[in-house]
Amino acid sequence: MKIYKWGILAPGKMSGKFTAGLKMLGNAGLYAVGSRDAARAENFAVQHGFMKFYGSYEELARDPDVDVIYIASPHSYHYEHTMLCLRNKKAVLCEKAFSLNSGEVEEMIYESKKQNTFLMEALWPPFQPFYQKAREILASGRMGKPLHLNGYFSFIPPFEAEDRKFNISLGGGSLLDIGIYPVIDALTYFGIPDEVKASAAFGPTGSEESISIIFRYNDGRMATLYSSFRTNVGIGCDILCEKGNVIASRGRDMNQRVTLRLHSGEQDEFVFSPPAMGYHWEAEEVMKCLDEGRTESSVVPLSFSLDLIRILDQVREEAGIVFPGRDRVNEE
Ligand SMILES: NC(=O)c1ccc[n+]([C@@H]2O[C@H](COP(=O)([O-])OP(=O)(O)OC[C@H]3O[C@@H](n4cnc5c(N)ncnc54)[C@H](OP(=O)(O)O)[C@@H]3O)[C@@H](O)[C@H]2O)c1
Known part of the structure; x- marks a missing residue:
């Protein structure tokens, strides 16, 4: 069983809840946290048991050992942060709303295909x-x-x-x-x-x-x-x-x-x-797709995210x- 090294980008309220879900999964490694502020990254890492922390999102995205990044920044940053991670070949699970408009989501999907790298919107309902x-x-x-x-x-x-x-x-x-x-x-x-x-x-x-x-x-x-x-x-x-x-x-x-x-x-x-408020199922689906070498989920297909936006x-x-x-x- 491959253990996936997860990175958390933007350690706010939702990242705490999502991490509780990650802790339920035997193949999810709590690896690194990236914040705009190193002290906030360190606090979150220590509180939840992540191995590394960074004072910038760029350093997290560039860490060669990170397999997959969960993005939970404010909506206006989802486009920028998803592009940063995809360009560094990191699989991405990005919170809703995927971005501010459909043009941006189209570009995110294009980049995922171009980099041959996994992308999914973190939609809670389809798993419940x-x-x-x-x-x-x-x-x-x-x-x-x-x-x-x-x-x-x-x-x-x-x-x-x-x-x-x-x-x-x-x-x-x-x-x-x-x-x-x-x-x-x-x-x-x-x-x-x-x-x-x-x-x-x-x-x-x-x-x-x-x-x-x-x-x-x-x-x-x-x-x-x-x-x-x-x-x-x-x-x-x-x-x-x-x-x-x-x-x-x-x-x-x-x-x-x-x-x-x-x-x-x-x-x-x-x-x-559901345990962990049901958030673990999204992470489980991401790792199942990665195990199968897929760049897209069939539970939350990118076509659904595009229809939605x-x-x-x-x-x-x-x-x-x-x-x-x-x-x-x-x-x-
Ligand atoms: N699926 C769900 O059920 C669910 C529930 C709640 C929220 N969400 C989603 O999760 C995302 C985050 O929500 P949240 O409630 O966790 O928000 P939050 O507590 O405000 O956290 C957002 C984090 O983004 C980072 N950030 C980067 N640029 C920022 C800026 N200019 N201003 C403020 N923060 C900035 C901050 O971390 P650093 O500065 O430390 O990097 C901050 O801690 C949103 O997309 C929201 O829709 C989903």
């Missing part, structure tokens, strides 16, 4: 048992035809103008941070929409803080999607079908639940509590969300 259960229920025909999807994710973080969630120059706003999940729900369960409508509300920094989206499908299905940093509705997706409703929800602790409420009165419920571009264009200097669509 509640997603798989909901898909299985819909495919079984038990609920009849799905007609409408209502997806939502909102919570109220403390307002800090410089925080990546509110700072436009870091790709802030609810859409790329949490609204991406209801969009993934719609793409997963219903596919690519034929029409996209969206409207947003903006906060004091100019970043989008609430967004409502409508997807229309030519066969009559619709999806209403919502995310916000101003309300606290939780995280879920109601799929309204001919014979009843499927409610797929999760807590912020990532515990998961699929509830069936049939119009007949019949009810059913499935509850899942193209839809997010359309949503932003409809809602007037602009990332200054990074927005070919809206600034032309």
Whole structure:
């Protein structure tokens, strides 16, 4: 069994959670940490048991012993950091949102092919048992035809103008941070929409803080999607079908639940509590692909990431969300 030497690029909050997942995997070696600040890299390395630490991302990417790098910097840096790692022939697992716009994601995919080096967006949902259960229920025909999807994710973080969630120059706003999940729900369960409508509300920094989206499908299905940093509705997706409703929800602790409420009165419920919040499955998939000599995952194919970011571009264009200097669509 090959032990893969993992590097962590940007040791923030999410990197801590992801590392807890890595620790569950026998073939994941906790090797190196790269931060903009050597002391932060050292703290993270010591706290989690990594062997090496670097005070720059470049040194991490250039370390010849690193096999694979997990990128968890703010959204606006995913393009730059992914390109840095790929150009140094490091396999990359990069957090969502993959980048700020589809042009950048196209270039990241091109670079992965050019370097013949693995690339995957760190999408949590496709690996989770509640997603798989909901898909299985819909495919079984038990609920009849799905007609409408209502997806939502909102919570109220403390307002800090410089925080990546509110700072436009870091790709802030609810859409790329949490609204991406209801969009993934719609793409997963219903596919690519034929029409996209969206409207947003903006906060004091100019970043989008609430967004409502409508997807229309030519066969009559619709999806209403919502995310916000101003309300606290939780995280879920109601799929309204001919014979009843499927409610797929999760807590912020990532515990998961699929509830069936049939119009007949019949009810059913499935509850899942994955270890390490279910983050280890993404790393496991990366190493499985590397074992098999593949440069792309079939669970999160790059074509899905491209579809996703193209839809997010359309949503932003409809809602007037602009990332200054990074927005070919809206600034032309
Ligand atoms: N999959 C999930 O469930 C999930 C959940 C939460 C977040 N995420 C994603 O994970 C990524 C990171 O989120 P997070 O919550 O961990 O963010 P965070 O705590 O703010 O950490 C981001 C890190 O990026 C680095 N960084 C580089 N340039 C920066 C800049 N100009 N300003 C601020 N930080 C900068 C910092 O590390 P150094 O300065 O030490 O290098 C910082 O610790 C985002 O893409 C987010 O969407 C995913």
